[in-house]
Amino acid sequence: MEDRERPRPVTRARALAGAVSVLAVVASAVGCSTTTKRVTVATTVHTGVTTPTIGTVTSDTGPTPTFGTDSAPTAPTAPTAPTTPTAPGGLPTTNNTPRPPDFPNAAEETLLKRLxxxxxxRCTRTDASNRSRGATASLSCDLRDLYNVHTYIEVFGGVAAARREYGRVRTSQGLGTSIGPCTRAGVRPPGETTWRTGRSGVxxxxxxxxxxxxxWFVWTQDDVKGLVWASSKRLPSVRKYWIDDSDINP
Incomplete structure (x- = not known):
């Protein structure tokens, strides 16, 4: 489980293309069924919208990311998700895609206030083709100037719906459950586990x-019926975002 004790605070394109390469790493990763975010194995700790610290994290639902080096200002193009749920695929960004005239609607306004x-x-409405199935609100947030990360933040009508989407993404990537941590020093993807913050439960x-x-980091946040996808060409960037500033306030 990942303990995500937080000191504080490109789009998601259902990137399913990495499934094959992921499978090879999964086999060697088996053994860590719990991870610590700000890292602590067994459950992930991750405190509110304010600065986080790593602890143990484990989670089950989402889309697809990729590594590399920080490539600048151009909006990333995420892989398409053949088998994934309706995950963002066109990678729209707030810099290049203006907010619709009717943004935000009531559900989006409620979600924005929790961030x-x-x-x-830095958020706008997620394009319809990139929105997850069953999401009641979906935001596409271009955080490249803050974390060199693009993220999709979504909420659903129930925890089960968010978990289903997470499960579809996990399956599309060929990942098992509890295969290891995502934030432990020296550990590289793939990984999958539960997460917690501070003394919270899972x-x-x-x-x-x-x-x-x-x-890519994809996670569920049960207390808000949420699902978040974050990606970057640099693993340290997406890890830092996950640890520092990725909570949706209840």
Whole structure:
């Protein structure tokens, strides 16, 4: 489980292309069924929208990322998700895609209020083709100037719906459950485990994997019926975002 004790705070394209390369790593990763975020094996600790610290994290639902080096200002293009749920695939960004005139609607406004101010200002409505099945609100947030990361933040009508989407992504990547941590020093994707923050119980599941040239972290946050996808060409960037500033406030 990942303990995500947080000191504080490109799009998601259902990147399913990395499934084959992931399978090889999974076999050697078996053995760690729990990870620590800000890292602590057994459950992940991750405190609110304020600065986080790594602890143990384990999670179960989401899309596809890839590693590489920080490639600048151009909006990343995420792989398409053949078998994945309706995961973001076109990688829209707030820099290049203006907010619709009717943004935010009531559900989006509620979700925006649960995010850190710096994140909130960088979000727009997720394109319909990239929105997860069953999401009641879905935001596409371009955080490249803050974390060199693009993220999709979604909420559902129930925890089960968020978990189903997470499970579809995990399956599309060929990942098992509880195969190891995502934030422990020296550990590289793939990984999948539960996560918690501080002294909280398990708050959801998290998976990490590489697809094409991007690294992805996908996790559920049960207390808000949420599902979040974050990706970057640099593993340290997406890890830092996951540890520092990725909570949705209940």
């Amino acid at each position: 850190p101010a710096l994140t909130r200002r 708050r959801g599941r998290v998976m990490c994997f590489r697809s094409d040239d991007r690294f």
